[in-house]
Amino acid sequence: GIQVEQSPPDLILQEGANSTLRCNFSDSVNNLQWFHQNPWGQLINLFYIPSGTKQNGRLSATTVATERYSLLYISSSQTTDSGVYFCAVWGDYKLSFGAGTTVTVRA
Amino acid sequence: DGGITQSPKYLFRKEGQNVTLSCEQNLNHDAMYWYRQDPGQGLRLIYYSQIVNDFQKGDIAEGYSVSREKKESFPLTVTSAQKNPTAFYLCASSRDRAGEQYFGPGTRLTVT
Numbered sequence: 001g002i003q004v005e006q007s008p009p010d011l012i013l014q015e016g017a018n019s020t021l022r023c024n025f026s027d028s029v030n031n032l033q034w035f036h037q038n039p040w041g042q043l044i045n046l047f048y049i050p051s052g053t054k055q056n057g058r059l060s061a062t063t064v065a066t067e068r069y070s071l072l073y074i075s076s077s078q079t080t081d082s083g084v085y086f087c088a089v090w091g092d093y094k095l096s097f098g099a100g101t102t103v104t105v106r107a
Numbered sequence: 108d109g110g111i112t113q114s115p116k117y118l119f120r121k122e123g124q125n126v127t128l129s130c131e132q133n134l135n136h137d138a139m140y141w142y143r144q145d146p147g148q149g150l151r152l153i154y155y156s157q158i159v160n161d162f163q164k165g166d167i168a169e170g171y172s173v174s175r176e177k178k179e180s181f182p183l184t185v186t187s188a189q190k191n192p193t194a195f196y197l198c199a200s201s202r203d204r205a206g207e208q209y210f211g212p213g214t215r216l217t218v219t
Contacts, residue, residue, distance in 0.1 A: 001166075004149075030205050041144075041195055043210040086149060090205050094165060095140075097149035 002027045002091040006098035013077045013105045021072040021101045023087030030090045032063050034072050037084040037100070046072070046085075077105045110134070111211035113198050118216045120192075128183045128214045130198030139181035140199040140208065143167060150197060156181055157204050185216065192218045 003026040013019055023032070034046040047054050047061040049070065054061055058077075063070040074081055084100040111132045120126045132139065138157050142150040152165030156175040170189025175181050181200075185192045198211040 031207070033207060035210075041197075041213045041215070043197065045207065045209060048207040088150075088208075093163070093204075094152050094155065095208055097151075099147075099149050 001094075002029065002089055002096045004087060004089055004096050004098035006085075006087055006101050008101060009099065011101055011103045013074075013081075013103065015077060015079060015105055015107050017077050017105075018073070018075045019077060019103070021074070021085055021087075021103075023070040023072070023089075023098055025068050025070075025087075025089045025091075025096075027068070027091055029065065032065075032070050032090070033088045033095070034061055034070070035086045035088065036081075037086060039083060043086070074103070077103075079105045079107055081105050111198060111200055111209060113196075113211040113214050115214060116212065118214055120216070120218050122218055123187045124218075125184055125186050126192075126216065126218075128185070128196055128198075128216070130181045130183065130211060131179055132181075132198075132200045132211075133179060134200055134202075134209065135178070136200035136202050136206075136209075137178070138201045138204055138206070139175065140201075141165075141171070141173065141181070141183045142197045142199065144195040144197060144213075153183065153196075185218075192216060 031050040035043045140155045141153040154173045156162040199208045201208045
């Protein structure tokens with residue numbers, strides 16, 4: 001199956017800082033999603049981005065499918081950005097998840 | 108409101124008992140999925156269904172069973188054969204296979 005690696009595993013930010021999360025995958029994929037898991041466990045859809053760049057408020061994502069990676073940018077971080085960020089890629093018959101990046105934003 | 112509902116939010120069972128987790132969606136999606144999440148880990152696929160009356164095993168189907176009798180509903184039964192059933196269970200749906208997946212709020216199952 002497709003391997004998905006996320007880095008860094010943990011990230012501690014001061015409120016207002018910018019950060020970049022990375023997702024590498026081992027094979028060609030048909031789609032890629034970024035999620036934010038809040039403290040209650042709910043997975044929130046951030047981006048559906050098989051290729052190219054998208055922006056949503058302070059968040060943006062870029063996927064370079066030919067080089068098998070995606071980046072999630074968080075700008076001007078807020079405490080509400082804390083949580084676990086997952087990258088997931090569609091390949092074979094399923095969505096394969098990375099282990100996540102745990103982000104802690106301190107006030 | 109369109110969305111995915113899961114019930115209950117928390118479930119406690121004794122070892123040896125079967126338990127059924129509910130998942131309902133009103134998004135008119137064809138495909139539905141069940142995932143399991145253990146602490147500090149990503150999600151792993153248990154079962155998926157692309158259409159009514161059809162479902163397929165995922166990576167960790169042993170000890171679980173599902174049914175898909177209606178488009179809106181995809182219940183998951185955790186049987187007594189599942190060796191480590193305590194986990195967080197998430198249901199998802201998508202318009203079609205490989206489409207963007209949306210998740211329900213999850214059920215935390217504790218078996219003692």
